[in-house]
Amino acid sequence: MQVKSKLDDIQNYLTDASNMQGGHAEKLFIPETTEEVAKIVAEANASKTPVTISGARTGTVGGAIPFGGIVISLEKLNKIEIDREARTATVGAGVILGDLQKAVDAEGLFYPPDPTEWSCQIGGTVATNASGARSFKYGATRNFVQGLEIVLADGDTLSLSRSRPNHASNDGLMSLVTNSGKAIAVKIPTYERPIVRKNVSGYFNENLPEAIDVFIGSEGTLGVVTEIELRLTIKPKGLFSGIVFFKDTQDILSFVEEARGLSFDALSSDIQPRIPEGAMPFFDDWYLQATLIEYFDDRALAFISEKFPEVPEGMAGAIFFEQETASETEDALLEQWNTLFEKHGADLERSWFTTNEQDLEKMRDFRHALPVTVNERIAKYKQRKVGTDMAVPDENFPAFLRYYKETLDASGLDYVIFGHIGDCHLHANMLPKDAAEAEKARHIYGRCVAQAIMLGGTVSAEHGIGKLKRKYLAAMMGERYLNEMAELKRAFDPNAILGRGNMIDESYLD
Ligand SMILES: Cc1cc2nc3c(=O)[nH]c(=O)nc-3n(C[C@H](O)[C@H](O)[C@H](O)COP(=O)(O)OP(=O)(O)OC[C@H]3O[C@@H](n4cnc5c(N)ncnc54)[C@H](O)[C@@H]3O)c2cc1C
Numbered sequence: 488m489q490v491k492s493k494l495d496d497i498q499n500y501l502t503d504a505s506n507m508q509g510g511h512a513e514k515l516f517i518p519e520t521t522e523e524v525a526k527i528v529a530e531a532n533a534s535k536t537p538v539t540i541s542g543a544r545t546g547t548v549g550g551a552i553p554f555g556g557i558v559i560s561l562e563k564l565n566k567i568e569i570d571r572e573a574r575t576a577t578v579g580a581g582v583i584l585g586d587l588q589k590a591v592d593a594e595g596l597f598y599p600p601d602p603t604e605w606s607c608q609i610g611g612t613v614a615t616n617a618s619g620a621r622s623f624k625y626g627a628t629r630n631f632v633q634g635l636e637i638v639l640a641d642g643d644t645l646s647l648s649r650s651r652p653n654h655a656s657n658d659g660l661m662s663l664v665t666n667s668g669k670a671i672a673v674k675i676p677t678y679e680r681p682i683v684r685k686n687v688s689g690y691f692n693e694n695l696p697e698a699i700d701v702f703i704g705s706e707g708t709l710g711v712v713t714e715i716e717l718r719l720t721i722k723p724k725g726l727f728s729g730i731v732f733f734k735d736t737q738d739i740l741s742f743v744e745e746a747r748g749l750s751f752d753a754l755s756s757d758i759q760p761r762i763p764e765g766a767m768p769f770f771d772d773w774y775l776q777a778t779l780i781e782y783f784d785d786r787a788l789a790f791i792s793e794k795f796p797e798v799p800e801g802m803a804g805a806i807f808f809e810q811e812t813a814s815e816t817e818d819a820l821l822e823q824w825n826t827l828f829e830k831h832g833a834d835l836e837r838s839w840f841t842t843n844e845q846d847l848e849k850m851r852d853f854r855h856a857l858p859v860t861v862n863e864r865i866a867k868y869k870q871r872k873v874g875t876d877m878a879v880p881d882e883n884f885p886a887f888l889r890y891y892k893e894t895l896d897a898s899g900l901d902y903v904i905f906g907h908i909g910d911c912h913l914h915a916n917m918l919p920k921d922a923a924e925a926e927k928a929r930h931i932y933g934r935c936v937a938q939a940i941m942l943g944g945t946v947s948a949e950h951g952i953g954k955l956k957r958k959y960l961a962a963m964m965g966e967r968y969l970n971e972m973a974e975l976k977r978a979f980d981p982n983a984i985l986g987r988g989n990m991i992d993e994s995y996l997d
Pocket residue numbers: 503504539540541542543544545546547549550551561580601602603604606607608609610611612613614615616617618619620706707708710711712713858859949950953986989
């Protein structure tokens with residue numbers, strides 16, 4: 488195990504993709520086994536030293552940034568074991584998503600969660616319940632987590648598996664037994680979750696949850712995830728994809744509504760979770776079923792045309808979609824997509840379509856280049872990106888998009904809107920150039936949060952709350968439910984050493 492304390496050695500562990508400033512820590516530990524993690528955490532607990540868990544620090548809300556105490560980086564827990572027959576992978580928390588994707592692909596299998604940033608660690612994606620474009624069809628990381636090995640704050644370990652489910656009872660109580668035989672009683676928070684397609688705001692409490700689901704998305708506040716068992720699926724035989732340009736935003740909205748409806752026809756009306764645990768839904772391979780439906784507004788297209796000058800001018804926006812195919816279904820599916828795009832007034836002449844792997848990769852690069860370029864630009868301005876991550880119920884989505892556009896146009900700020908329109912979840916990224924604009928952007932962000940809450944939405948659909956969005960979670964939850972979250976945290980971490988400052992203000996824990 489490596490232990491570092493020189494500023495030069497730990498500097499990289501004091502920031503993440505949020506650009507949040509002021510991170511500091513006394514020491515960095517880089518353990519190689521679960522036992523080493525347990526020892527470090529137990530010692531920190533004895534001295535009540537705060538512990539920040541570091542993944543690859545691609546998070547956008549400051550979750551991995553320490554403000555005092557020690558940092559534990561999981562980067563050396565990077566073992567990958569794939570069981571091809573069982574279609575599972577057992578991985579160390581520090582495995583990089585891109586490495587897992589390569590290993591899984593080599594076995595002819597597929598791991599769908601894709602937060603577009605492939606340098607993140609699997610442990611980080613579990614802690615944030617990361618999702619992304621493909622979550623439209625497959626759901627978030629949660630749907631693929633079968634088992635977790637967790638180090639608790641006192642150094643004890645907990646092994647959780649969906650094959651040994653441990654549900655909360657009807658009165659919301661959950662009893663757990665750690666690997667050393669210690670009993671832990673947990674009260675699940677009672678808030679009602681918004682009816683949205685994606686939501687990572689607050690501890691998971693849906694449908695008398697299983698213990699494993701409470702840890703997924705808990706942002707490093709309940710325990711250190713050291714090992715994960717993942718469910719894999721069969722690799723799609725082929726893909727048909729396109730970036731399709733529209734001259735009218737209304738056409739985009741009507742297209743998305745119909746494409747979403749067609750894609751989910753085969754599913755029940757219960758939208759969360761969309762894929763029943765342990766089973767993939769049956770889709771008739773011959774019918775249109777998008778893997779992802781993503782959006783770029785006119786400003787996003789103008790912004791990205793600096794890197795991709797082939798973007799046509801004069802467009803109101805574009806849709807990026809993917810459809811899984813097989814050789815026998817490809818023609819029929821292409822025909823259905825074409826008919827749908829024509830019906831909704833897409834500019835097919837100037838749109839891009841492909842079924843070949845190289846161009847598919849180029850289209851994904853195009854999609855990923857947008858948040859990356861936004862981050863580069865904002866770093867150049869030496870400001871922090873102000874980016875929304877709210878989702879609202881389907882029926883309120885057009886009104887929410889209108890609100891974004893009208894508010895941001897009136898603000899005079901530079902901005903782009905893009906993201907997961909299939910899930911009624913867009914990122915409006917404001918790019919302030921100086922402190923005054925940054926202040927204005929934060930003010931507008933607050934108004935967008937209020938609007939999303941008013942429309943029955945969630946303040947964070949995928950990036951999490953971390954340190955930066957705590958006050959918005961407070962606005963969504965209110966005192967009572969923050970206290971219930973704090974009670975749940977104290978059951979696992981009585982000294983509140985883990986992930987201090989993430990999700991809930993420390994005043995709820997002391
Ligand atoms: C360009 C870009 C695009 C992105 N797009 C998406 C997207 O489409 N969808 C999406 O969901 N996200 C997206 N993200 C952010 C996303 O949150 C991260 O990519 C990822 O989920 C975090 O993994 P990480 O290893 O970097 O974790 P970190 O950033 O290091 O940590 C994130 C949080 O998890 C905790 N944590 C990390 N590892 C562990 C562990 N082993 N045990 C317990 N807690 C742990 C940390 O303490 C922290 O609170 C994007 C990020 C970037 C930079």
